[in-house]
Amino acid sequence: MSVLQIHAHxxxxxxxxxxxxxxxxxxxxxxxxxxxRHRDNPDDRVMPTLRQMSQAxxxxxxxxxxxxxxxxxxxxxxxxxxxxxxxxxxxxxxxxRRFLISMALLFPAVLLGLHMGMFPxxxxxxxxxxxxxxxxxxxxxxxxxxxxxGIDELAKVMLIVVGVAPTIILDAFNLTRSVPKxxxxxGFTLGAGDFSIxxxxxxxQIWPRVxxxxxxxxxxxxxxLFAGEMIASTDGLAYRIAxxxxxxxxxxIIPYVLWVALLLFLVDFGMRTLNRKLHPWFQEx
Amino acid sequence: MRKILPGLSxxxxxxxxxLFAGVVSAAGxPPSFTVGWSVYVxxxxxxxxxxxxxxxxxxxxxxxAIKVQRFDYAPSLDAFVAKNIDACxxxxxxxxxxxxxxxxxxxxxxxxxxxNGNDAVxxxxxxxxxxxxxxxxxxxxxxxxQYLFERAMALNNLSGEIKRVKYVNTxxxxxxxxxxxxxxxxxxxxxxxxxxxxxxxKGIARIFDSSKIPGEILDLLVVRTDILNRPDGSGQRFAKAxxxxxxxxxxxxxxxxxxxxxxxSAIAGVSEDTLESYKEQLSTTxxxxxxxxxxxxxxxxxxxxxxxxxxxxxxxxxxxxxxxxSPDDVAIRFPDGAIQGKKERVRLRFDASxxxxxxxxxx
Numbered sequence: 001m002s003v004l005q006i007h008a009h010x011x012x013x014x015x016x017x018x019x020x021x022x023x024x025x026x027x028x029x030x031x032x033x034x035x036x037r038h039r040d041n042p043d044d045r046v047m048p049t050l051r052q053m054s055q056a057x058x059x060x061x062x063x064x065x066x067x068x069x070x071x072x073x074x075x076x077x078x079x080x081x082x083x084x085x086x087x088x089x090x091x092x093x094x095x096x097r098r099f100l101i102s103m104a105l106l107f108p109a110v111l112l113g114l115h116m117g118m119f120p121x122x123x124x125x126x127x128x129x130x131x132x133x134x135x136x137x138x139x140x141x142x143x144x145x146x147x148x149x150g151i152d153e154l155a156k157v158m159l160i161v162v163g164v165a166p167t168i169i170l171d172a173f174n175l176t177r178s179v180p181k182x183x184x185x186x187g188f189t190l191g192a193g194d195f196s197i198x199x200x201x202x203x204x205q206i207w208p209r210v211x212x213x214x215x216x217x218x219x220x221x222x223x224x225l226f227a228g229e230m231i232a233s234t235d236g237l238a239y240r241i242a243x244x245x246x247x248x249x250x251x252x253i254i255p256y257v258l259w260v261a262l263l264l265f266l267v268d269f270g271m272r273t274l275n276r277k278l279h280p281w282f283q284e285x
Numbered sequence: 286m287r288k289i290l291p292g293l294s295x296x297x298x299x300x301x302x303x304l305f306a307g308v309v310s311a312a313g314x315p316p317s318f319t320v321g322w323s324v325y326v327x328x329x330x331x332x333x334x335x336x337x338x339x340x341x342x343x344x345x346x347x348x349x350a351i352k353v354q355r356f357d358y359a360p361s362l363d364a365f366v367a368k369n370i371d372a373c374x375x376x377x378x379x380x381x382x383x384x385x386x387x388x389x390x391x392x393x394x395x396x397x398x399x400x401n402g403n404d405a406v407x408x409x410x411x412x413x414x415x416x417x418x419x420x421x422x423x424x425x426x427x428x429x430x431q432y433l434f435e436r437a438m439a440l441n442n443l444s445g446e447i448k449r450v451k452y453v454n455t456x457x458x459x460x461x462x463x464x465x466x467x468x469x470x471x472x473x474x475x476x477x478x479x480x481x482x483x484x485x486x487k488g489i490a491r492i493f494d495s496s497k498i499p500g501e502i503l504d505l506l507v508v509r510t511d512i513l514n515r516p517d518g519s520g521q522r523f524a525k526a527x528x529x530x531x532x533x534x535x536x537x538x539x540x541x542x543x544x545x546x547x548x549x550s551a552i553a554g555v556s557e558d559t560l561e562s563y564k565e566q567l568s569t570t571x572x573x574x575x576x577x578x579x580x581x582x583x584x585x586x587x588x589x590x591x592x593x594x595x596x597x598x599x600x601x602x603x604x605x606x607x608x609x610x611s612p613d614d615v616a617i618r619f620p621d622g623a624i625q626g627k628k629e630r631v632r633l634r635f636d637a638s639x640x641x642x643x644x645x646x647x648x
Contacts, residue, residue, distance in 0.1 A: 041387075041388040041389065042388060043386075043387060043388020043606075043632075044387065044388055045366070045386075045387040045388070045606065046366060046367050046387070052608075056607070059607065142459055142462060142463075143459075143462035143463075143465075143466050144466075146459075146462055146463050146466035146467050147466040147467070150467045150469060151423075151453070151455070151463045151466075151467045151470065230456055231455065231456050231459045231463070232423065232453050232454065232455040232456070232459065232460075232463055233453065233454060234421075234451060234452070234453050234454070239454055242454060242456075243426055243427060243454060245359065246359070246426070246427045246428065246604070247382050247383065247386065247427065247603070247604045247605075247606065248363070248366060248383065248386075248387050249606075249607070251607075252607075
């Protein structure tokens, strides 16, 4: 039973096998059931086969969305133009834009948290409200959000900001407060002013941790973004998934979901790498 | 391990007993069927039917057990396509583009009602249909809402302009709030009770509704064909039981005065609605209260015309699947044996025989 011990040292091969085991089981059982269902009903759409999914993915990357004007000479265009006019590209750009805008809007939240932690009056002004706001389930207040921000782009971005910003603010606030008082006192004795202490001593220290916390909130950002796109929109990855669900287009939905997972993974990986490059002294998972 | 084992067996024991009990009871019980429904004026009666004991009476008569389960509309379709439930309430359009197009052979056994104003196009600023192209339209895309809107355009010779309309796919759970709160939106297409809710807003008018295309948006009860064809005949007994219960209930609903009101308010109650609101919805629903009227509709030539429109709509909007090269690949069979599409690819069947049995009083 040594395999169940804390001291166990699995070999390289064992680690490799163990770590891929659940993937393999998932994939194999999916195709097993899928094959069964297709034998029973050749038109089954609930669990598409690998060939159907790859065909649908190729279509998504090479063909324009059905509602777009289709150019007569579509097949003669170069591969790059075809990809750039494709449904997947268009949806990815639309969703990506919303994602980036809302990420950019999360940075002021960090600064707010920092100031709340540093300046007692700012803290007194905001803290209680943000604490309260953090517990509000934004999705249940949609009609009010619609009044304030309409139902277009702004509403989708604001849904994310309202949903995620309080968490980021509070996190930045707590990290700020956890910087040892001695450092601040020392800064003053060395002649630093309020703002140079805030930005040059405290901010520099909490920044990598804040980046990390934004990274951990990527999933919430994406959930709110998807919710927003499913509520009302004309393009985007979640819009397409919502539409395809109307006629069980699982052959496109599954590749779309995997594509979103890949994109999220890449953003996560990119932020982790960036954080490590920018702050080599920062050692935290 | 030692400490875990007793805990585990404590957990497993009830589970095992439960399984055992399940096996034993399954052996002695009549075959059981599940009917899925979602909140809609024409489908709310199913829940009342189960709650009032009427359904049980009929099920017992035919030696089956029938369970009724409430869903949201889209999940009810998913459950039916995945074969988790045996029968489901849905429109003629979804019957074609969901189960039938996904290869699940489906038979409609009850033609319950048609929308006679339940679905509507609503506008601000007194827009006309001709002014809508170029504007944004809030609706749940690829549903009867879009069908209704495009039929409205077609009937007003504006088919060519449909391309210029910008659809905003809006979830039905938020569409009323979205349209009422965001006054910059001009057009919305949706169904009751949302329509009534939106019309209460200021400066909003109805410019088209389903009463102008009577009989095209039908609400059906569909059953998987393989259930009806079960060799032991239990599927047919199930169909007879539910049709019998349905027409007993509709005859009670149509009684004038307090007697009918009592039933209607009980039906309204199961979907958290009021008698007044339910009656208002019924006023724009052409419910086939009697079996002969439903049989007549199902056997009519009009049904064929409607289904031709619907299948062309579904095909041109990709609702029959990207790989479907022609609307004929998802064929429809009518009670008189006529088939729209390829004979060997019949996926949706209209069967009036159970309703006819009810009409003849033979259930």
